[in-house]
Amino acid sequence: MDVYGTKQIRNVVLLGHGGAGKSTVAEAMAYLTGVIKRMGKIADGNTISDYDKEEIKRQFSISTTMIPLEYNGAEGKIKINLLDTPGYFDFVGEVEEAISVADAAIIVVNGKAGIEVGTEKAWELCEERRLPRIIFVTNMDDDHASFRELILKLEKQFGRKIAPIQVPIRENEKFVGFVNAVKMEGRRFTNFSDYEECEIPEYTQKNLGIIRDALIEAVAETSEEYMERYFSGEEFTQDEIYTAIQTHVCEGTIVPVMMGSGINCQGFNALLNAIDRYFPSPDRGECIGVDTSTGERFTAKYNEDVSLSARVFKTIVDPFIGKYSLMKICTGVLTPDSTIYNVNKDAEEKVAKIYLLRGKDVIEVPKLVAGDIGAVAKLAVTQTGDTIAVRTAPIVYHKPNIPIPYTYMRYAAKTKGDEDKISSALAKLMDEDLTLRTINDVENRQSLLYGIGDQQLEVVVSKLAARYKVEVELSKPKFAFRETIRKKVEAPGRYKKQSGGHGQFGDVKMSFEPSGDLETPYIFEEQVFGGAVPRNYFPAVEKGVQECCLKGPLAGYPVVGLKAILLDGSYHPVDSSEMAFKMAATLAFKKGFMDASPVLLEPIASVKVEVPDKFTGDVMGDLNRRRGRVLGMNSLHGGKQEIIADVPMSEMFGYNTDLRSMTGGIGVFSYEFSRYEQAPGDIQKKEVEARAASAEAEG
Numbered sequence: 001m002d003v004y005g006t007k008q009i010r011n012v013v014l015l016g017h018g019g020a021g022k023s024t025v026a027e028a029m030a031y032l033t034g035v036i037k038r039m040g041k042i043a044d045g046n047t048i049s050d051y052d053k054e055e056i057k058r059q060f061s062i063s064t065t066m067i068p069l070e071y072n073g074a075e076g077k078i079k080i081n082l083l084d085t086p087g088y089f090d091f092v093g094e095v096e097e098a099i100s101v102a103d104a105a106i107i108v109v110n111g112k113a114g115i116e117v118g119t120e121k122a123w124e125l126c127e128e129r130r131l132p133r134i135i136f137v138t139n140m141d142d143d144h145a146s147f148r149e150l151i152l153k154l155e156k157q158f159g160r161k162i163a164p165i166q167v168p169i170r171e172n173e174k175f176v177g178f179v180n181a182v183k184m185e186g187r188r189f190t191n192f193s194d195y196e197e198c199e200i201p202e203y204t205q206k207n208l209g210i211i212r213d214a215l216i217e218a219v220a221e222t223s224e225e226y227m228e229r230y231f232s233g234e235e236f237t238q239d240e241i242y243t244a245i246q247t248h249v250c251e252g253t254i255v256p257v258m259m260g261s262g263i264n265c266q267g268f269n270a271l272l273n274a275i276d277r278y279f280p281s282p283d284r285g286e287c288i289g290v291d292t293s294t295g296e297r298f299t300a301k302y303n304e305d306v307s308l309s310a311r312v313f314k315t316i317v318d319p320f321i322g323k324y325s326l327m328k329i330c331t332g333v334l335t336p337d338s339t340i341y342n343v344n345k346d347a348e349e350k351v352a353k354i355y356l357l358r359g360k361d362v363i364e365v366p367k368l369v370a371g372d373i374g375a376v377a378k379l380a381v382t383q384t385g386d387t388i389a390v391r392t393a394p395i396v397y398h399k400p401n402i403p404i405p406y407t408y409m410r411y412a413a414k415t416k417g418d419e420d421k422i423s424s425a426l427a428k429l430m431d432e433d434l435t436l437r438t439i440n441d442v443e444n445r446q447s448l449l450y451g452i453g454d455q456q457l458e459v460v461v462s463k464l465a466a467r468y469k470v471e472v473e474l475s476k477p478k479f480a481f482r483e484t485i486r487k488k489v490e491a492p493g494r495y496k497k498q499s500g501g502h503g504q505f506g507d508v509k510m511s512f513e514p515s516g517d518l519e520t521p522y523i524f525e526e527q528v529f530g531g532a533v534p535r536n537y538f539p540a541v542e543k544g545v546q547e548c549c550l551k552g553p554l555a556g557y558p559v560v561g562l563k564a565i566l567l568d569g570s571y572h573p574v575d576s577s578e579m580a581f582k583m584a585a586t587l588a589f590k591k592g593f594m595d596a597s598p599v600l601l602e603p604i605a606s607v608k609v610e611v612p613d614k615f616t617g618d619v620m621g622d623l624n625r626r627r628g629r630v631l632g633m634n635s636l637h638g639g640k641q642e643i644i645a646d647v648p649m650s651e652m653f654g655y656n657t658d659l660r661s662m663t664g665g666i667g668v669f670s671y672e673f674s675r676y677e678q679a680p681g682d683i684q685k686k687e688v689e690a691r692a693a694s695a696e697a698e699g
Contacts, residue, residue, distance in 0.1 A: 001068065001356060001363055004079040006302050006371040007281045011081045011328070013102035015095065015125065017118025018060055018087030020110045021138035023049040024262035026067055026084040032268050033069040033080075035358065039265060048359040049084040053466055054459055061086040062459060063432075064098040064314065066326065066357045066373065073276035080275060081373045087118050089665055090453035093402050093435035097314045097384065099125055100400040101328040101373060104132040104279040106271075111137045111145030111259070115153050117665040123158060124638075130252045132279055135162075136271060141261035143173040148207045151214060151257060163218035163245065164211045164257040166270070167204055175261055178270075179204055181211050182241050189266050218254050219244045242277075249278040282371025287311070287330040289387065289397035292343060298395050300331050304370040308332035308340070310388040311397045316357070316375075317428040319467050324357065324375040325382050330397065334368045334376075334388075342379075343394045344386040349379045384434055402434045405450040406671060407656045409457055410478070412447065414471040425468035429460060436460065443558065444478040453656050479650040480603055481687060482676050483552035484561040485596035488513035493588025495580050506580030508533065508541060508569040512592040515563040518601065518676050521549040522559065526566040533569040533581070540578035541566050544585030553590050554598045555691040560676065564589070600684040601676035603649040608642055609659065611667040616641050618662050626651035627680075646674060650683075 014022040023042060026049050031039045040046035045056035049065040067082040083098040085091075099105070107122045109115065126133045135154065139145050147168050154162045169177040169186065177188035179200050186198040200208065220230035222244050229236070236244075248254035258274060260267020282302040287309075291298040300309060314326040327334075334340075338351050355375045356363040368374040382388070385399035413419050423438075426449075430436045437450040451457045457474060464470050490511045497504040515523045524542045526533075533541070542564075549559040569584070607628070611619050620630050620643060628647035636642055652671060659667045679687070 001070065001079075001365060002077070003365065003367055003369065004077075004372065006283045006304060006369055008076070008078045009081065009281055009371045010078060010275055010279050011083070011101060011103045011282060011371070011373060012275060012279060013083040013095075013098045013105045014085060014108060015099070015105050015118075015122035016087055016108035017110070017113070017116035017122075018089075020087060020108045020113070020116065020118065021262045022084055022087060022108045023047050023061055025106070025108055025136065025138060025260075025268075026065075026082055028260075028262050028265045028268045029069060029080075029082065029272065030067055031265060032272065033071055035067070035069060051360040054462055057462075058459075060088060062091055062094075063316075064094040065359055066375075068356050068358055068363075068373075071272050071276060074273070075276075078276055079372075080272075088455065089118075089121075089660070090451065090456035090459075092452055093433055094314075095125070096402055097400045097434075099129065099131070101311065101313045102131065103282055103285055103371075104275075105134075106275075107133055107135045109135055109137050109150070111139040111147065111150060112142045113139075114150055115157055120157070120666065126252070132249050132252055133255050134249070134271070134274055134278065135255055135257045136267075137257065137259040138262050140168055140175045140259045140267070141264055143170070147259060148210060151211060154257065155214060158255070160218055160221050161253060161255045162257060163215050163254045165215060165245070166257070166259050166267075167208045167211045168259060169198075169201055169204060175264075175266065178259060178267065179208055180270075181208065181215050182245070183238060184208075184212075187270075194269065215241070222248045222253055246278055250280045250284060287397050289395045292394045292396055300395065300397075302371040303331055304333050306331045307390045307393050308334060308388070309390075309393070309395050309397070310334060310340075312382055312384055312386045312388065313400055315384045315431050317431050319428075322378055323431070324355070324362075324377050325379045325384075326357065326373065326375045327388060328373045329368045329370050331370050333370070334374070336366070340388045341391050341394070342382050342386050343389050343396050344383075345381045347381050349382055349388075351376050351379075353377065383431065400434075403452060404670065405435050405437055405452050406652075406669065407453050407457065408439075408448050408450040408477060409454075409474040410446045410476065411449045411461075411472045411474050414473055418470050421468065421470045422464065422472055425464050425470055426460075428468075429463060441477075441480075443480060446478055448477055449474070453660075476653060481555065481557045481679065482518070482560045482601040482603075483554045483557050483593075483598060484518065484559065484601055485512060485514055485593060485598050487597045489592050489596040490567065491588045491592030491595065493584040493586070493591070495583040495587060497580075498575075503572075503575040504577060504580040504583075505572040505575040506537070506540075506569075506577070506582075506584035507571065508581065508584045508588050509567045510541075510585065510588045510592060511565045511567055512589070512596050513563050513565075515561050518561045520560065522546065522562040522564055524564050524566075528566055528568060533566065533571060534576075537571065537576070537578060537581040538566065540581040541585040543578075544582040545589055547582075548586055548589040548593075552598070553593050555600060555688045557600065557691075559593070560601065562593075600679045600687055602679040602683065604646050604674045604677050605649050605652055605671040606674040607645045607647045607652070607669060607671040609645070609667060609669045610636065610640055610642050611663050613639050613641055615663045615667060616643060619643055619659070619667065620645075622658065622662060623647060626655075647671070648677075648679075649673070 069080040085095045167179040186200045187195040188198040287300040310327040316324040439448045552559040628645045634642040
């Protein structure tokens with residue numbers, strides 16, 4: 001592939017709902033630009049985008065795929081770096097990585113299904129980043145796809161930015177062409193995406209009038225002068241319309257709507273032309289970062305005439321071909337056989353060769369210029385989010401906005417002895433996917449795997465088996481309960497052992513009461529008079545209390561909120577020892593704790609749920625069923641509400657799936673640990689019985 005200058009590059013991300021047809025759109029564009037000789041099909045597992053075994057098996061995208069294309073535009077050849085992203089919400093981390101380096105977006109909408117949750121989320125992502133976009137409506141070959149109805153829904157949902165620039169032409173219930181609503185000329189498909197001029201059919205005039213009005217209204221919205229002319233009934237010229245679209249697409253104030261059929265490869269010449277004409281090259285944008293030498297904000301224009309800097313936005317770890325760091329060059333030029341400086345790690349790395357990745361194919365290139373996207377293999381310390389620069393200009397750019405994972409499961413090796421292999425394999429998967437995390441929960445003797453959703457965790461298990469030949473089982477995690485007491489008691493503890501020679505003797509009398517501080521395991525005091533227990537044994541008594549607090553008598557959970565006071569005791573001048581007094585304190589603890597109204601405390605999470613207004617009743621009802629307490633609501637923009645509630649952590653298990661089910665996938669939530677509260681009697685009983693059964697099973 002040729003090397004392209006910054007002005008000839010278009011970095012375009014494909015967004016949309018799962019199943020809307022993004023990968024088919026990518027396939028059609030790859031075919032039309034000569035990258036592939038024949039179009040593959042998702043059902044056949046031979047598309048350029050979905051090449052991973054898991055994607056072929058499940059028939060949907062799991063990872064973002066890079067597909068560089070070359071297109072002969074109106075003013076010469078351009079390079080389009082197409083980033084095909086997953087539509088399913090569990091893989092939103094992949095979307096965030098791709099969108100962080102995109103300069104424009106194509107939101108793919110299924111013409112039959114219409115606006116879906118993934119459409120709304122894609123729009124919100126573009127709005128947050130002020131990303132230029134085109135909406136491309138697929139499945140126009142389906143006679144049930146009503147373009148006119150979809151335009152009305154898009155306008156209602158997203159406002160007057162929506163600017164349809166095409167109207168479908170149908171004959172005998174087949175999609176045979178379209179009307180260019182800017183030029184007011186008909187286009188009839190000849191073979192695949194090629195077309196010829198044709199008369200505008202009479203039956204399209206009504207729809208064309210509606211579409212043309214929406215387009216002109218969107219153009220009028222772009223300036224006060226145009227608005228005045230619009231209201232005075234003055235017509236806009238074709239050049240004025242094109243110029244307004246071109247200018248305001250880049251500003252995000254006009255969103256053209258186009259159409260086609262991915263399966264029949266129809267409508268893609270027009271789409272490629274629109275990418276060339278309307279989408280900005282990288283030099284229209286900028287990279288924001290921090291100059292680490294001064295701590296000041298730094299803004300970089302995409303310029304190849306200054307020193308090198310680049311952002312690593314994605315990592316691919318393949319067990320056979322190794323590790324690739326995908327990066328967007330922000331300034332300067334990256335060349336082979338050079339040394340680069342990782343600012344985040346304060347380490348130098350050696351670049352041997354530079355590549356473009358096109359699906360699973362690796363293409364070597366002589367250089368990458370500012371604004372372009374490529375890959376470097378086998379960097380030792382570089383990870384996703386790192387900035388590459390030169391030592392004399394140590395810039396750190398902002399990292400991709402990676403969502404925090406809240407769904408988690410317990411995992412364990414199916415085969416004993418595989419733990420190290422599993423740990424190594426998971427580390428590689430976490431290099432690729434920053435929304436995956438593992439935690440070793442020592443307290444509950446379990447390993448936890450965190451992700452965005454259950455489907456993502458299932459894919460991880462499948463990848464571990466297929467790529468790394470290790471198998472794990474997922475199960476419901478144990479939750480971090482605590483134990484405490486509710487009243488004050490006194491209890492003796494006497495440890496006596498005689499077995500020839502010196503014996504063991506320790507005798508204590510202690511009181512136990514709530515300390516009122518549930519964040520501290522215990523407070524130890526002594527109120528011994530007259531030397532009943534020598535001072536040198538006080539630390540041994542406290543040691544006994546400390547060890548008992550690690551695993552409480554009620555259900556084996558850590559103890560909190562306890563105050564232990566050594567009141568009295570006795571000792572033997574020969575047989576007493578530190579070990580004997582520690583054991584005596586242990587006996588006193590166990591008896592006193594169980595006599596002091598012991599209770600289990602459960603962890604409480606502070607939860608925030610964001611949903612559209614219409615779902616608030618269902619969500620609050622569900623939180624109540626989870627023993628949650630709704631504390632309040634905050635109104636958010638876009639007709640959404642933020643519901644704030646306290647919910648037991650154990651009741652949050654499976655919440656991600658249930659919330660998606662209730663809200664059609666549009667609801668999102670977050671939580672953090674808040675405090676411990678006394679668990680209800682039935683929960684306590686169930687947990688104590690479960691722990692007892694577990695202890696018995698373990699022998």
